[in-house]
Amino acid sequence: MTLHALWTAFCTIVLREIRRFTRIWPQTLLPPAVTMTLYFIIFGNLIGSRIGEMGGFDYMQFIVPGLIMMAVITNSYANVVSSFFSMKFQRSIEELLVSPVPNWTILAGYVAGGMARGLSIGLVVTLLSLAFTRLSIHSLPMVVMTVFLTSALFSLGGFINAMLATKFDDISIVPTFVLTPLTYLGGVFYSIDMLPGFWQGVSMANPILYMVNGFRFGILGVSDVNPFVSLGMILVFIVLLATIALRMLARGKGIRH
Amino acid sequence: MTYALEIEGLVKSYSSGFQALKGIDLQVQEGDFFALLGPNGAGKSTTLGIVSSLVNKSGGRVKVFGHDIDTELSAAKLNLGVVPQEFNFNQFEKVFDIVTTQAGYYGIPLKQARISAEKYLRKLGLWDKRDTPSRMLSGGMKRRLMIARALVHEPRLLILDEPTAGVDIELRRSMWQFLEEMNRQGTTIILTTHYLEEAEALCRNIAIIDHGEIIRHTSKRELLKQLSVETFVLDLEQPVDAAPELEGFHCELNDDGALEAEVAKGQGLNALFVELEKQGIKVISMRTKANRLEELFVRMVEDNARETNRQAEVTA
Numbered sequence: 374m375t376l377h378a379l380w381t382a383f384c385t386i387v388l389r390e391i392r393r394f395t396r397i398w399p400q401t402l403l404p405p406a407v408t409m410t411l412y413f414i415i416f417g418n419l420i421g422s423r424i425g426e427m428g429g430f431d432y433m434q435f436i437v438p439g440l441i442m443m444a445v446i447t448n449s450y451a452n453v454v455s456s457f458f459s460m461k462f463q464r465s466i467e468e469l470l471v472s473p474v475p476n477w478t479i480l481a482g483y484v485a486g487g488m489a490r491g492l493s494i495g496l497v498v499t500l501l502s503l504a505f506t507r508l509s510i511h512s513l514p515m516v517v518m519t520v521f522l523t524s525a526l527f528s529l530g531g532f533i534n535a536m537l538a539t540k541f542d543d544i545s546i547v548p549t550f551v552l553t554p555l556t557y558l559g560g561v562f563y564s565i566d567m568l569p570g571f572w573q574g575v576s577m578a579n580p581i582l583y584m585v586n587g588f589r590f591g592i593l594g595v596s597d598v599n600p601f602v603s604l605g606m607i608l609v610f611i612v613l614l615a616t617i618a619l620r621m622l623a624r625g626k627g628i629r630h
Numbered sequence: 631m632t633y634a635l636e637i638e639g640l641v642k643s644y645s646s647g648f649q650a651l652k653g654i655d656l657q658v659q660e661g662d663f664f665a666l667l668g669p670n671g672a673g674k675s676t677t678l679g680i681v682s683s684l685v686n687k688s689g690g691r692v693k694v695f696g697h698d699i700d701t702e703l704s705a706a707k708l709n710l711g712v713v714p715q716e717f718n719f720n721q722f723e724k725v726f727d728i729v730t731t732q733a734g735y736y737g738i739p740l741k742q743a744r745i746s747a748e749k750y751l752r753k754l755g756l757w758d759k760r761d762t763p764s765r766m767l768s769g770g771m772k773r774r775l776m777i778a779r780a781l782v783h784e785p786r787l788l789i790l791d792e793p794t795a796g797v798d799i800e801l802r803r804s805m806w807q808f809l810e811e812m813n814r815q816g817t818t819i820i821l822t823t824h825y826l827e828e829a830e831a832l833c834r835n836i837a838i839i840d841h842g843e844i845i846r847h848t849s850k851r852e853l854l855k856q857l858s859v860e861t862f863v864l865d866l867e868q869p870v871d872a873a874p875e876l877e878g879f880h881c882e883l884n885d886d887g888a889l890e891a892e893v894a895k896g897q898g899l900n901a902l903f904v905e906l907e908k909q910g911i912k913v914i915s916m917r918t919k920a921n922r923l924e925e926l927f928v929r930m931v932e933d934n935a936r937e938t939n940r941q942a943e944v945t946a
């Protein structure tokens with residue numbers, strides 16, 4: 374395929390993904406907006422007003438970057454895992470498999486589709502947060518890089534999950550039992566400085582902590598970890614997961630007999 | 631000569647040890663209308679699955695218009711359109727979107743994809759349904775949608791795995807006409823079917839596969855020459871209550887009241903008409919019963935099964 378043909382194929386996958394999640398917006402776009410609004414009201418306004426400051430900022434300002442990141446992570450992941458698994462389930466994945474689209478373009482297309490949803494939700498949550506607090510940006514490049522790379526990373530995670538899944542239960546196990554606990558324990562609602570030494574050490578093994586803090590540094594200028602270490606870790610995980618996903622595609626894991 | 635499809639020593643083994651294909655060889659010439667026949671589980675869909683990259687092969691070589699799928703997969707796929715046995719499109723997407731999206735996968739820009747999609751949706755009588763979600767279509771429409779989707783990038787080789795399964799007779803005939811037209815315009819067509827009447831009506835060359843082996847690969851004409859007996863259906867001027875006793879011929883009445891007469895090779899039709907004349911039976915029209923291929927197919931598969939059993943007994 375020529376470069377132009379590859380670009381057309383890539384755009385086709387991305388546009389189909391965008392068409393999918395906008396077609397079912399009550400399932401994809403609305404729920405995170407409602408959930409995050411509740412978080413802002415309950416944790417930010419009602420409880421946050423009694424907590425006081427954290428990391429030198431009022432509690433609402435402190436949790437906003439983490440909540441934006443949480444929305445980006447869960448939606449990037451959910452979009453790819455549900456879309457790709459549905460295609461496997463309906464066998465419409467065969468439309469792609471018989472076509473000349475190379476594996477890396479298929480992967481890039483799905484990741485970009487996941488990012489489109491994750492970043493759209495991130496934008497919606499950011500706009501909603503402005504109704505509750507004022508946001509200033511400490512480092513725009515850091516904000517952009519962290520949110521884009523994190524979204525790409527969790528889109529890759531969703532893709533691998535979908536490749537491995539054989540039934541619908543399999544696509545909810547990771548988000549429920551891995552992603553959600555790691556996100557909640559990743560410093561969204563608190564600074565790890567508040568934890569005893571041992572639990573601080575345990576928290577440092579949570580990759581989501583680095584992403585939340587990298588993004589928080591971009592917005593507030595404060596972080597529990599070095600933001601450049603955060604970026605480095607995200608990049609390493611992206612390379613690792615992309616390699617795994619491409620190898621699975623080449624072997625046809627779960628999609629070819 | 632460049633073949634539309636060239637298969638050499640194709641093997642498919644599963645981890646259970648089951649060998650679905652035992653090193654088959656197959657060539658399909660450019661412009662051919664080719665049938666791959668065989669009983670259920672013979673290896674037809676596995677063969678076509680490997681050609682269309684839906685199944686991983688265990689050994690052997692496959693070339694599509696000279697492009698080896700191991701080394702030039704992209705070029706091979708560009709020449710190939712696939713209509714699978716089971717519906718495999720997104721049930722929630724609209725008809726037009728399904729076809730244009732498929733064109734996009736082949737690198738066709740949206741503007742051109744829309745033109746091509748309209749062309750094939752119109753040809754297949756689906757243009758009025760273009761904005762309908764695919765799950766709302768009837769079974770026959772879904773089959774035609776898969777054909778339109780397979781053709782949208784104008785492939786030189788079209789593979790159809792049981793394209794008329796579950797389709798009513800009228801629609802089947804219109805699909806035959808469409809496929810014949812595509813073949814006349816230069817598209818090489820390979821189909822598998824359980825309707826042997828379909829293969830007899832459409833195809834020029836035939837391969838019969840059984841237990842993962844090609845047991846026959848020849849032209850339809852050569853295959854039909856092997857028939858020792860041919861059955862003719864005779865419509866009579868006056869209906870008869872029972873099949874007449876004709877010297878040298880076996881006759882039966884079919885469900886429509888027409889007379890079916892078996893004529894052995896070399897017997898000639900004149901002798902049949904002489905016998906009918908003797909009994910005062912007048913024939914107003916006559917046609918060949920379209921089950922010749924079926925007779926041969928059943929016989930070959932049975933012979934192959936007997937041979938397999940015999941070899942198994944010898945080995946034991």
